[in-house]
Amino acid sequence: MTDSSTVLIDAQGLRKVYGRPGDKAGFTAVDGIDFQVRRGEAFGVLGANGAGKSSTMRMIACVSPPTAGSLRILGYDSGADGAKIRARLGVVPQDDTIDTELTVRENLLIYGRYFGLSWKVLRERSTRLLEFTRLSEKADDAVATLSGGMRRRLTIARALINEPEIVLLDEPTTGLDPQARHLLWERLFQLKQDGVTLLLTTHYMDEAEQICDRLVVMDAGKIVAEGAPAELIARYTLREVLELRFAPGERQIMTDKCRGLAERMEELPDRLLLSTDNGEETLSAVHRQGVQPLTALVRRSSLEDVFLTLTGRSLLD
Amino acid sequence: MTAMPTGAPAGNPVRPGRAWTMxxxxxxxxxxxxxVLLAEIFEPMLYLLAFGVGVGLLVGDVPGLGASVSYPQFVAPALLATAAMNGAMNETTFNMYGKLxxxxxxxxxLTTPMSVRSVALGEVFWALVRGAIVATVFLVVVSIFGLAELPGALLVIPSALLIGFAFAAMGLLTVTFLRSWQDFQLIQLVMLPMFLFATTFFPLSVYPRAVQVFVEVLPLYHSVELVRAAFLGTGGGYPAIAVIYLAVLGVVALAIAVRRLEDTLRP
Incomplete structure (x- = not known):
């Protein structure tokens, strides 16, 4: 066992096939992936819906056994020592699964009991975690009265009740308004500062760029790229992107005129993306061709463009 | 800023969760x-009032049970057995389906150290706790009205627990087969006739032999026999068969149910 002190999650040839073993019609959600997550890191898994992110997370959470491959977490084998591993994980699932029959504080108390923690420890911890997630004033309220952002924060507080070494977050900010997202990100930063290892899936590029030290891009159950956000942008895209929008009737003609003006061109349902080292120059070239876009925008390349390049699809499709 | 988890594993008093936490x-x-629990206690009382006392005034004593047994005395244990059955079944079918x-x-x-087995056993435990409360209150009330012979009738409590166990386990097994809320109609289709005909309101002797055999196979019939024997202080060797029947039914159903739940909850 190498590096067990620094490598907290080690997946080799990890596969997940749903359906009965040996069943040819089984659906392959995760198709042989390798990756490692180190202590203290914020590690992201990026991909469109159905790319295999959630299946990967469920295997790491030890709630879904891998079909093949090896998965070691905190030095234990995920298959043999699931309960030991789960005792040291915090899980924030994609859908809020808060106990709606209990109050905010009761949710934390009973969840801690599932870990075998004493009531005394839990009373103290629940107060501290409600403070941490800014829910102290809601402590004795019914869960039904919480907003979406508050529910998600309660789910995070709940995931921290056992003081986990790794926190798994499956699309933590999906469905939240911008303000709620920013508050959540800030709390996640704080956790990272405190040395907690974060593993999150997302299909928001800004989220990945903000939070993740390192990430993998998944497509159709496979990892298609791995690295730090800035590294991936440098490796897979040119410096800038020119975004053009056209009137519906002119789209095809205008798009054809733009061919050859940039090194790479992506046609999205609502706009045309031209990858280039100098956006302004490309825009001038576009104008010289007699192309009249409704709007034109030059921006820096982002992870979104990495994803487009790698998979030929937009993330939010 | 509050001090937060530092990821130190040492001395973290975390251990696998147990069924009791459910x-x-x-x-x-x-x-x-x-x-909700009050309602569950009142239901058998209402039946007792309507059928035991109301119908009892019309029919007098129940024949074929040796000593003279009044109709309320005959119906009360059956209603308690039914309450124990329904309480347990509701817990592991209706309530559990919603949670599933x-x-x-x-x-x-299940993202905590809790195992599927602990969760399943815990829900069955809870059904038993509820059943014990309902049975105790019911027993106290009918004793006040002189329908049960204490202290012998105290055997009703362990009987109710056994009935609760068997039906909680059956419910647990049933819930693994449910496809939608509509399927609860099918459960009713079995439970209601069983309630009406498993010697709840009239003795086995009123049926022709062929129907008697059918009734004797029903789990509620054995439950009623068990509680009735405790209530009336009769029984002889018969309750032993009921005890074995219900215990085996419960253990087998529980074993299969846990395995099926494992497949559902840890796909």
């Missing part, structure tokens, strides 16, 4: 919703 969860919920599907309660519990 009972703690339910007790926590019932602190808010205890009137809409609320996803178990999904989040």
């Amino acid at each position: 009972v703690e969860r339910n007790l926590m919920i019932y602190r808010h919703t205890w009137p 599907t809409t609320d996803k309660t178990y999904e989040s519990i």
Whole structure:
């Protein structure tokens, strides 16, 4: 066992096939992936819906056994020592699964009991975690009265009740308004500062760029790229992107005129993306061709463009 | 800023969760919703009033049971057995189906060290706790009206627990087969006739032999026999068969149910 002190999650040839073993019609959600997550890191898994992110997370959470491959977490084998591993994980699932029959504080108390923690420890911890997630004033309220952002924060507080070494977050900010997202990100930063290892899936590029030290891009159950956000942008895209929008009737003609003006061109349902080292120059070239876009925008390349390049699809499709 | 987890594993007093914590969860919920339990106690009382006392005035004593047994004395134990059955079944079918599907309660519990087996056993435990409360209150009330012979009738409590166990386990097995809320109609289709004909309101001797055999196979029939024997202080060797029948039924159903739940909850 190498590096067990620094490598907290080690997946080799990890596969997940749903359906009965040996069943040819089984659906392959995760198709042989390798990756490692180190202590203290914020590690992201990026991909469109159905790319295999959630299946990967469920295997790491030890709630879904891998079909093949090896998965070691905190030095234990995920298959043999699931309960030991789960005792040291915090899980924030994609859908809020808060106990709606209990109050905010009761949710934390009973969840801690599932870990075998004493009531005394839990009373103290629940107060501290409600403070941490800014829910102290809601402590004795019914869960039904919480907003979406508050529910998600309660789910995070709940995931921290056992003081986990790794926190798994499956699309933590999906469905939240911008303000709620920013508050959540800030709390996640704080956790990272405190040395907690974060593993999150997302299909928001800004989220990945903000939070993740390192990430993998998944497509159709496979990892298609791995690295730090800035590294991936440098490796897979040119410096800038020119975004053009056209009137519906002119789209095809205008798009054809733009061919050859940039090194790479992506046609999205609502706009045309031209990858280039100098956006302004490309825009001038576009104008010289007699192309009249409704709007034109030059921006820096982002992870979104990495994803487009790698998979030929937009993330939010 | 509050000091937060530092990821230090040493001395973290975390150990695998146990089945009992499921009972703690339910007790926590019932602190808010205890009137539900009251309703469960009142239902058999109402039946006793309507059928035992009301119909009892018309029919007098029940024949074929040796000593003279009044109709309320005959019906009361059957109603208690039915209450124990319904309480347990409701807990592991209706309540559990909601937690399995809409609320996803178990999904989040299973991300902790809790095992599927602990969760299943815990829900059965809770059904038993509820059953014990309902049975005790019912027994106290009917004793006040002189329908049960104490202290012999105290055997009703362990009987109710055994009945609760068998039906909670059956419910647990049933819930693994349910496809939608509509399927609860099918459960009713079995439970209601069983309630009406498993010697609840009239003795086995009124049926022709062919129907008697059918009734004798029903789990509620054995439950009623068990509680009735405790109530009336009769029984002889018969309750032993009922005890074995219900215990075996419960253990087998529980074993299969846990395996099936494992497949559902840890796909």
